[in-house]
Amino acid sequence: xxxxxxxxxxxxxxxxxxxxxxxxxxxxxxxxxxxxxxxxxxxxxxxxxxxxxxxxxxxxxxxxxxxxxxxxxxxxxxxxxxxxxxxxxxxxxxxxxxxxxxxxxxxxxxxxxxxxxxxxxxxxxxxxxxxxxxxxxxxxxxxxxxxxxxxxxxxxxxxxxxxxxxxxxxxxxxxxxxxxxxxxxxxxxxxxxxxxxxxxxxxxxxxxxxxxxxxxxxxxxxxxxx
Amino acid sequence: xxxxxxxxxxxxxxxxxxxxxxxxxxxxxxxxxxxxxxxxxxxxxxxxxxxxxxxxxxxxxxxxxxxxxxxxxxxxxxxxxxxxxxxxxxxxxxxxxxxxxxxxxxxxxxxxxxxxxxxxxxxxxxxxxxxxxxxxxxxxxxxxxxxxxxxxxxxxxxxxxxxxxxxxxxxxxxxxxxx
Numbered sequence: 001x002x003x004x005x006x007x008x009x010x011x012x013x014x015x016x017x018x019x020x021x022x023x024x025x026x027x028x029x030x031x032x033x034x035x036x037x038x039x040x041x042x043x044x045x046x047x048x049x050x051x052x053x054x055x056x057x058x059x060x061x062x063x064x065x066x067x068x069x070x071x072x073x074x075x076x077x078x079x080x081x082x083x084x085x086x087x088x089x090x091x092x093x094x095x096x097x098x099x100x101x102x103x104x105x106x107x108x109x110x111x112x113x114x115x116x117x118x119x120x121x122x123x124x125x126x127x128x129x130x131x132x133x134x135x136x137x138x139x140x141x142x143x144x145x146x147x148x149x150x151x152x153x154x155x156x157x158x159x160x161x162x163x164x165x166x167x168x169x170x171x172x173x174x175x176x177x178x179x180x181x182x183x184x185x186x187x188x189x190x191x192x193x194x195x196x197x198x199x200x201x202x203x204x205x206x207x208x209x210x211x212x213x214x215x216x217x218x219x220x221x222x223x224x225x226x
Numbered sequence: 227x228x229x230x231x232x233x234x235x236x237x238x239x240x241x242x243x244x245x246x247x248x249x250x251x252x253x254x255x256x257x258x259x260x261x262x263x264x265x266x267x268x269x270x271x272x273x274x275x276x277x278x279x280x281x282x283x284x285x286x287x288x289x290x291x292x293x294x295x296x297x298x299x300x301x302x303x304x305x306x307x308x309x310x311x312x313x314x315x316x317x318x319x320x321x322x323x324x325x326x327x328x329x330x331x332x333x334x335x336x337x338x339x340x341x342x343x344x345x346x347x348x349x350x351x352x353x354x355x356x357x358x359x360x361x362x363x364x365x366x367x368x369x370x371x372x373x374x375x376x377x378x379x380x381x382x383x384x385x386x387x388x389x390x391x392x393x394x395x396x397x398x399x400x401x402x403x404x405x
Binding site for chain 1: 232272392
């Protein structure tokens, strides 16, 4: 990704708040709610609780006016994860004993990640940073905010790398990974390019931040806003 | 964190977030003890190998551990922090003691094993808090740490080829000892 496109992303993150997808909830309560929902999903596996948490996630998505594309993406992730977990549980515990634990675990994992995804997509970066800066040093708050905000972008880049490498003939499809001799291909074709992208992204973000006088004053790291 | 360049801080943050995301995604409850140590050791050694800071792995572990505690991943509560912090500190110590750590498979395996073995302390601390008998604590922690040690070796062995490729591409500078 070039610096100008990163620049657009950087500015675009703030612009989204004034546009159609602006959240009506401020960052502090939203972060607390997403954290609570994730913790409950991880710690409680009761089906009734999971149904209640699913309803809470739908309410959260409605509150943040979540984009339909994000919902479709989440549904794809859930389907893929359920298929993988189902296969693993059936191999380990058999069809009768493995089906329900696989479905429940997949459901729990989905509910653990969805609230954070909804909140991260629907909150302005500056709001998030101001909230975190109340509890953390300014620089640490900036780093944490940027990491949380840019991880979906980095994941999308990794998906692009994966698809490109598969087209080039890399043996990294799920059926290829059943053979241990193909495992080194994952490191060479996916992990190394992904780390390179991560380092490049970190460099571009730090350059973009420095271009906006980040670190010029020891205490101010973000525009105060309204 | 203030002395570390912003780019390096961000990369450590990315490693911590990826560690949390992959660990979260691997919570499959398949009954294979210690498999999470593979990812922990891999990402912490990667952070230490890519960032020129003596405490890179510890800071990355601290960030990931704080996130894991906040999210309630695992059953240890605040003790969960030790699962990330101790391997990180071990890797930093290993990088300081062993010259050319990240260029040698054997040294990476050794440091990975040592980092994995720190699971003993985290497991024993948790059992002690619960009030288990001392003899059972030792046996249980030993069982946990042996599995974590093996996965730690596997995680450590994945690091040299990645760092070698990164050096070959000029993304990171070749550093003696990876320090």
